[in-house]
Amino acid sequence: MEFSKEIFIALGGFLIIALSANHISKFFAKIKFPLITGLLLAGILAGSDGFGLIPSENANRLNFLNEISLAFIAFAAGSELYLKEIRSQFKSILWNTLGQLVITFGLGVLGVFLASEYIPFMVDMNFAQKMSIGILMATIFVARSPSSAIAVINELRAKGPFTKTAIGVTVVKDVLVIVLFAICFALAKTFLSGEPFSLLSLVYLLIELIFSFALGRLLGIIIKWFFKFKMNKYLKVTILISLGYSVYLFADWLGEFTVQEHILGHKFYIEPLLICILGSYYVTNYSTSRPEFIEVLHETGPVIYVVFFTLTGASLQVEVLFQVFGIAVLFFFIRLLSMVIAGYVGGTLAGDPWKFRHLNWMPYVTQAGVGLGLATLIKHAFPEFGVQFETIIVGVIVINQIVGPPLFKYALYRVNETHEKHETPAFDGHNDAIIFGFEPMSLALARQLKNNGWGVKIAAMRKADEIESVDDIDIVFMDSISLGCLNKLEPKNADTMVLMLSDRENYQWCELIYEQIGTKEIVVRASGDRYYAKKFKALEALVVDPNSAMVNLMDHFVRSPNATSILLGMETDQDAVDVEIRDASIQGLALRDIRLPSDILILSISRNDQMMITHGYTRLRLGDVVTILGSQESIDKVGLMFGPT
Numbered sequence: 001m002e003f004s005k006e007i008f009i010a011l012g013g014f015l016i017i018a019l020s021a022n023h024i025s026k027f028f029a030k031i032k033f034p035l036i037t038g039l040l041l042a043g044i045l046a047g048s049d050g051f052g053l054i055p056s057e058n059a060n061r062l063n064f065l066n067e068i069s070l071a072f073i074a075f076a077a078g079s080e081l082y083l084k085e086i087r088s089q090f091k092s093i094l095w096n097t098l099g100q101l102v103i104t105f106g107l108g109v110l111g112v113f114l115a116s117e118y119i120p121f122m123v124d125m126n127f128a129q130k131m132s133i134g135i136l137m138a139t140i141f142v143a144r145s146p147s148s149a150i151a152v153i154n155e156l157r158a159k160g161p162f163t164k165t166a167i168g169v170t171v172v173k174d175v176l177v178i179v180l181f182a183i184c185f186a187l188a189k190t191f192l193s194g195e196p197f198s199l200l201s202l203v204y205l206l207i208e209l210i211f212s213f214a215l216g217r218l219l220g221i222i223i224k225w226f227f228k229f230k231m232n233k234y235l236k237v238t239i240l241i242s243l244g245y246s247v248y249l250f251a252d253w254l255g256e257f258t259v260q261e262h263i264l265g266h267k268f269y270i271e272p273l274l275i276c277i278l279g280s281y282y283v284t285n286y287s288t289s290r291p292e293f294i295e296v297l298h299e300t301g302p303v304i305y306v307v308f309f310t311l312t313g314a315s316l317q318v319e320v321l322f323q324v325f326g327i328a329v330l331f332f333f334i335r336l337l338s339m340v341i342a343g344y345v346g347g348t349l350a351g352d353p354w355k356f357r358h359l360n361w362m363p364y365v366t367q368a369g370v371g372l373g374l375a376t377l378i379k380h381a382f383p384e385f386g387v388q389f390e391t392i393i394v395g396v397i398v399i400n401q402i403v404g405p406p407l408f409k410y411a412l413y414r415v416n417e418t419h420e421k422h423e424t425p426a427f428d429g430h431n432d433a434i435i436f437g438f439e440p441m442s443l444a445l446a447r448q449l450k451n452n453g454w455g456v457k458i459a460a461m462r463k464a465d466e467i468e469s470v471d472d473i474d475i476v477f478m479d480s481i482s483l484g485c486l487n488k489l490e491p492k493n494a495d496t497m498v499l500m501l502s503d504r505e506n507y508q509w510c511e512l513i514y515e516q517i518g519t520k521e522i523v524v525r526a527s528g529d530r531y532y533a534k535k536f537k538a539l540e541a542l543v544v545d546p547n548s549a550m551v552n553l554m555d556h557f558v559r560s561p562n563a564t565s566i567l568l569g570m571e572t573d574q575d576a577v578d579v580e581i582r583d584a585s586i587q588g589l590a591l592r593d594i595r596l597p598s599d600i601l602i603l604s605i606s607r608n609d610q611m612m613i614t615h616g617y618t619r620l621r622l623g624d625v626v627t628i629l630g631s632q633e634s635i636d637k638v639g640l641m642f643g644p645t
Helices: 002-030 035-046 056-061 063-079 083-114 127-142 146-156 161-193 199-226 233-260 272-286 290-315 318-350 369-381 386-414 440-451 483-487 503-516 530-538 546-559 561-567 632-642
Strands: 432-436 455-460 474-477 496-499 521-525 542-544 575-580 601-607 610-612 625-630
Touching: 002 035, 002 290, 035 290, 035 386, 063 161, 063 233, 063 272, 063 290, 063 369, 083 127, 083 161, 083 318, 127 161, 127 318, 127 369, 127 386, 146 161, 146 386, 161 199, 161 272, 161 369, 161 386, 199 233, 199 272, 233 272, 233 290, 272 290, 272 369, 290 369, 318 386, 369 386, 432 440, 432 503, 440 455, 483 503, 496 503, 503 521, 503 530, 530 542, 575 632, 625 632
Parallel strands: 432 455, 432 496, 455 474, 496 521, 521 542
Antiparallel strands: 575 625, 601 610, 601 625
């Protein structure tokens, strides 16, 4: 009971520190450093070698959090191995994976062995033991970080053959690394313990791997079964975490049971990380629940990473880190050199274009979850040197995390596979809109915007002779969805684009506008298709589903008819508009200190995509979008006061 209380107290204290670590990591992100660096630093500061907020005994008590986190990281890695997406780049993925695996591992083993005289805990080891440490470290050198790769790809909206190969190699490598680790771990245990090597050990290893693969399939079936049911999303997260942790508990129980019962005369070891990756792979490729499964992983992942990396930092011994930092730098360069060679060799064998071959190593520098997870396993398996081993690996990973993402970004820019948002054009002092699609609704919208002082054009996607004559609205004929046709509209003058075509056409125009023009607001009339809704959201578009919009509108009219009438402009003497703060003299002023017309009401302020309910002491900032309600005359006065609208 006493032990349970200690764990509970340690857990409560750690969670408070983890929340603080999350805020610290966000600061690191602002200065273009990886989040993991901030989390590790926060953990180090909170650990026994820092301020002592997480004593070493508490870090040990919380080891179960490591196991939960590792299981989740394995689920995330497996979910990226989606065969339909990587099939087209199979040859390139195959040869680049083999190149990275064989060359990085081989040179890694050699480098660690040659540097063993400079590593304190390896100095007195014999040849076999040094080679054992070498193969364990080299295995971790091969590991990559799927989460970091995905973060860079999502940030740049990268797509293309180079990107597909990079993510495919990353995930396949991590699966193979787990298998390789299981083999190397078994061999290392034999040599480090001084036990004689026998053929029977290889037989046991083969049985363990086969059993791990079978359990991975079973785990995937169980997850698939749970995700069939309609239940609360957080309940599914809880079930997923519980299943992952259960794999670790079962692995520990099986090992102890085989020893106690003297079964086979061998401690039966199954690899939890491999089981979780395979389970996730099964759900990803053989279940209709893949979208929901991916969504759960993406939404829960940030919380898991905060816990794992903070606890890893708290477990580090800073003194040891300083002692081995020179070795970590040396290993970083050994790993980097091996990856450069592997990237060129793998790309050549795959027949990749020249521009790919000399950049092939750049996507694979970053490391994170899987590598740290394997180092953590070794720390617990070999307590006599495990802490120093883990500390060296953490040093290498921190350097890789700093250097890796910029290199991957550079490679994606060089192969022209980035699809970032174009810089938003500066406001020219007049509101303009372009509406795509010629129909009664778009024409009515154009006229209403024009009546409110907007400049409006309609881009018509029909034959010119089919368009009825319209004298009051400028209509431009579009014969295709292309940048050339888009430029006919003088799009850089437009503050808003309104897309009123089919979902497919809307998305094509939306993507083109996002990447080539950078228009501030893109409004899309969509059909309600969830597939396209997510794609529009990724392009920062405002999506209007006519069916749901009508239901919501009627709901508001039933509950608040007067307020709804005002907001919709149905009251001739009242209107509600958004005004952006552009006048520098307004910066920092509180609303109570600004002399506004008596009939003006400030409804809200949008700042950094966050909606704020205002009060008299709310201070305005440049770039704030203020929603105001009042007469048209007073709204015009406020518009001149805050800046041109």
